[in-house]
Amino acid sequence: MDKTEIKKGIYWVGAIDWDIRNFHGYLTPRGTTYNAFLILDEKIVLVDTVKHYTFDQMLARIKAVIDPAKIDYILSNHVEMDHSGCLPRMLEHAPNAKVITSTQGEKGLKRHFKCDWDFHVVKSGEELKIGRRTLHFIHTPMVHWPDSMVTYVPEEKLLLSSDAFGQHIATSERFDDEVGWDILKEQAGSYYANIVLPYGDQTKKALDALSGLDIEMICPDHGVVWRKFIPQILAEYSKWATHETEKRAVIIYDSMWGSTEKMAFSLSEGLEESGVRVNMRNLKVTHISDAIADVLYAKGVFIGSPTLNNGYLPTIGAFLTYMKGLRPRNRIGFAFGSYGWGGQSVGDIEKVINDLKWDLPVEGVKINYIPDAKELDMMKETGKRLGNLIKD
Numbered sequence: 001m002d003k004t005e006i007k008k009g010i011y012w013v014g015a016i017d018w019d020i021r022n023f024h025g026y027l028t029p030r031g032t033t034y035n036a037f038l039i040l041d042e043k044i045v046l047v048d049t050v051k052h053y054t055f056d057q058m059l060a061r062i063k064a065v066i067d068p069a070k071i072d073y074i075l076s077n078h079v080e081m082d083h084s085g086c087l088p089r090m091l092e093h094a095p096n097a098k099v100i101t102s103t104q105g106e107k108g109l110k111r112h113f114k115c116d117w118d119f120h121v122v123k124s125g126e127e128l129k130i131g132r133r134t135l136h137f138i139h140t141p142m143v144h145w146p147d148s149m150v151t152y153v154p155e156e157k158l159l160l161s162s163d164a165f166g167q168h169i170a171t172s173e174r175f176d177d178e179v180g181w182d183i184l185k186e187q188a189g190s191y192y193a194n195i196v197l198p199y200g201d202q203t204k205k206a207l208d209a210l211s212g213l214d215i216e217m218i219c220p221d222h223g224v225v226w227r228k229f230i231p232q233i234l235a236e237y238s239k240w241a242t243h244e245t246e247k248r249a250v251i252i253y254d255s256m257w258g259s260t261e262k263m264a265f266s267l268s269e270g271l272e273e274s275g276v277r278v279n280m281r282n283l284k285v286t287h288i289s290d291a292i293a294d295v296l297y298a299k300g301v302f303i304g305s306p307t308l309n310n311g312y313l314p315t316i317g318a319f320l321t322y323m324k325g326l327r328p329r330n331r332i333g334f335a336f337g338s339y340g341w342g343g344q345s346v347g348d349i350e351k352v353i354n355d356l357k358w359d360l361p362v363e364g365v366k367i368n369y370i371p372d373a374k375e376l377d378m379m380k381e382t383g384k385r386l387g388n389l390i391k392d
């Protein structure tokens with residue numbers, strides 16, 4: 001089984017999940033990896049494990065380097081089971097290993113595995129000498145769970161970053177420069193939008209804590225290792241954590257008989273004429289986890305639904321529920337939709353936009369049954385108006 005020596009005496013021993021297409025509700029068309037790393041020093045340290053059904057992959061890679069019984073420590077940077085799911089089985093192969101984790105990590109692991117392992121609980125800022133190298137632990141709560149921490153190895157200028165800076169991408173390449181920035185930016189952005197977005201403040205704190213470190217390599221728990229595009233990914237995280245957007249728009253909509261769709265396209269014409277780029281996301285064919293990736297970048301987020309049974313369409317409801325949980329901030333919102341009678345969808349969408357505390361500078365538009373040419377012109381003018389507000 002292949003293992004990659006990412007630095008002298010430090011090996012990638014993770015697992016590639018080529019087939020996964022849905023990661024707790026987030027579509028992962030490129031699959032993913034669960035990364036684990038083996039550090040050979042006076043003490044031998046396994047950093048994180050992998051998702052339960054990929055255990056044999058990890059074990060085979062470890063065995064290609066050393067006898068697993070020689071492992072002294074298993075470092076659990078994060079309790080979520082894509083990284084801890086194999087801990088019980090790994091401990092059977094490494095019976096003398098202590099489990100290094102945070103206080104919240106110990107609590108979480110005990111709740112997940114009903115275990116009484118030999119824990120070595122570390123505080124933020126604490127260090128552990130493992131021979132020539134040092135493990136420096138930095139707690140990063142809520143990036144992605146309360147237990148999350150990252151580990152810095154100063155002698156190697158290496159950051160073991162857990163979920164932070166991850167990308168869901170299955171690849172036999174292990175390094176960023178072997179895949180390319182464009183693909184990685186897209187995947188890292190989608191990952192941030194779907195997983196880390198609610199925790200912008202905590203991500204900002206984590207970035208501040210890391211800012212003084214001399215980093216030559218970042219090893220996240222998903223996707224490739226960063227060695228070439230470190231300034232680029234840090235800059236993107238800095239923008240995402242502060243909810244900085246681009247002067248562009250996304251129109252997220254669904255339609256029953258085509259009227260709301262006509263409104264959406266007239267709106268997009270107006271936006272285009274104002275010089276603002278716009279993505280059209282029809283939820284009949286676009287998954288909510290792809291639509292939210294557009295929201296990460298767009299200053300203007302415009303949502304359209306006809307009224308069905310006194311509310312919005314279920315597709316729009318699913319998207320709004322998802323977005324409410326992910327809590328993007330500082331956007332310009334707008335709601336629109338057609339109706340036959342009642343017409344509650346627009347007001348209901350606006351309630352969600354208000355809950356998110358976005359600007360709502362233009363009153364929502366609802367059109368009875370089928371829009372006529374004049375009404376479509378009005379939608380186009382609304383698009384121009386919103387476009388100008390985005391450009392301000």
Ligand code: FEO
Nearest residue numbers: 080082144163221
């Ligand atoms: Fe990749 Fe929060 O686990």
